[in-house]
Amino acid sequence: MTIKLGVPSKGRLMEKTFDWFGARGIGLAKAGPDREYAGRVEGTPGVELVLLSAGEIPRELRAGRIHLGVTGSDLVREKLVHWREHVEELAGLGFGQADLIIAVPAAWVDVDTLDDLDSAAAAFRRVHGHRMRIATKYHRLVREFLREHGVADYLLVDSQGATEGTVKNLTAEAVADITSTGETLRANHLKIMSDGLMHRSQATLFRSRRLEVSQDDAKTLDALLEKLGL
């Protein structure tokens, strides 16, 4: 048996994850040609690299099909109900930082706090006959956050990409999305609400709580974690 380590299969997230492990003496690399999603691990025997979409890693950790996985802390919180019961957060990797925030049109000079949003939403519903729409792909996190803060009269509409454009396109009145610099939001005439920060996300190494490991695997895992300084 081997310890399976799930890592994002492409882009900067993959490269930086490789760098992070490399700096700790564990060489991760794609095995074959660039388009093949197979990987190699050097420096630690008994560890297998599994390249996956970052969005699938939470599910694979929960199912116990991988022992360790690197993905955004936002994705784990969104996709796993009671995430702490399923995975353990081992280390923030210090990259892939992004804030999950709520943004509204910058021209809404009357809306800066959740209190404003709630009362603007009530008035909006009276005028337009439907609830204020918030475009997002983080349905659970946003709904929980707004419920906790007592915001009513909103409706979440699904947006899996180009979320910042939904307001201009009249398919939403506000957006809830991740942003690192806020530049795209500003370019789309949106502003971040001052108390609308839902989560500070970063690439994070998680351990599945689901897996029962053999004695050999437990040793491999311990050795790996020791090498990583965890």
Add this chain to the structure above:
Amino acid sequence: MIETADPAREAEQARIMRAFADAGAQAVDMPVLQPAETLLDLYGEDIRARAYVTRDPLAGELMLRPDFTVPVVEMHIASGAEAARYGYCGKVFRTQEMGDERPSEYVQAGFEIFDGSDTVGADAEVFALFSNLLEPLNLRAATGDIGVLLAAVRGLSTIERRKAALIRHIWRPRRFRALLDRYGGRSPVPPTRAALIERARKGDAMAGAGTMIGLRSKAEVAARIEALVEDADAAPLSGVEVDLLDDIVDLRDKAPVALERLRDIAVDLPSIADAVDRVEARLEALARRGLDVERLDFEGSYGRTTMEYYDGFVFGFYAEARPDLPPVATGGRYDALTRALGGTGAVPAVGGVVRPSLVVELGR
């Protein structure tokens, strides 16, 4: 977890439905699949976290019924009938994100009275019906009346907008509290709002607003700024009134003692006098039905955190030795719901639901 076939529960369901029929209920059934739009409109986005949502290629978004009340109210309105009584028994479906141990699919039996002629009498009748059904289990009964709190808010000496905002959040205690603190001057005005009001007073609130995008218009932004200025100009809620609201919200006692407290509060907050009269008349009606009102609990905030649309009398029956279980039965008056679905002329209604499986479990 799903409730499966169980002869003991089926016998209990039959017993309950007989009691409903004896009380004059017409037995009705409702489709399991309900249009999501009606439920979303009533309950908002929160319902998505509680109900199963599915899709139909033609009908669009549908929900597995999270309760019978909404479809029963719609059916009653469509029938054009005035007074009516309904009983039903069937499965309801609720996701259980918060407490995974609770069943997500279980049988619910319910009884509803649509009748505007003697609302206090109908309240007492529904409560007595459930109390009698559950008598052998020796449950704790809790009651409340959201109408008292609604009347108290309506009677505050402040601007209408504040009252409307408080009433809108009666069912969200945390937001309600935050609003009270702000209107009472107990929490500071957010700096961005203070600055906005300052600019608005100079007449340049919209200066530098930039490109207007989206459906919400400049006029709507201006209207809200006007509302914020009106609010800033209004005197803070008096500390006395906030304290009286707190007294109502925090009230927990046996019903006769609670009634006395409400009478005391009504001296300083006369707007609740009628609502308190109804509490008293209801207790008398309950006593006439042979119920021991001395043992009944009354809570000023009871029913404020449920998903239902209760706006008057509310009640629940609890197994005190089993705090892990949900309430065995709950109910209340939901005139606001019939109004939301049927307009201002809608018939007032009161009802309750019971979980037969819990009755069986506790009876063992």
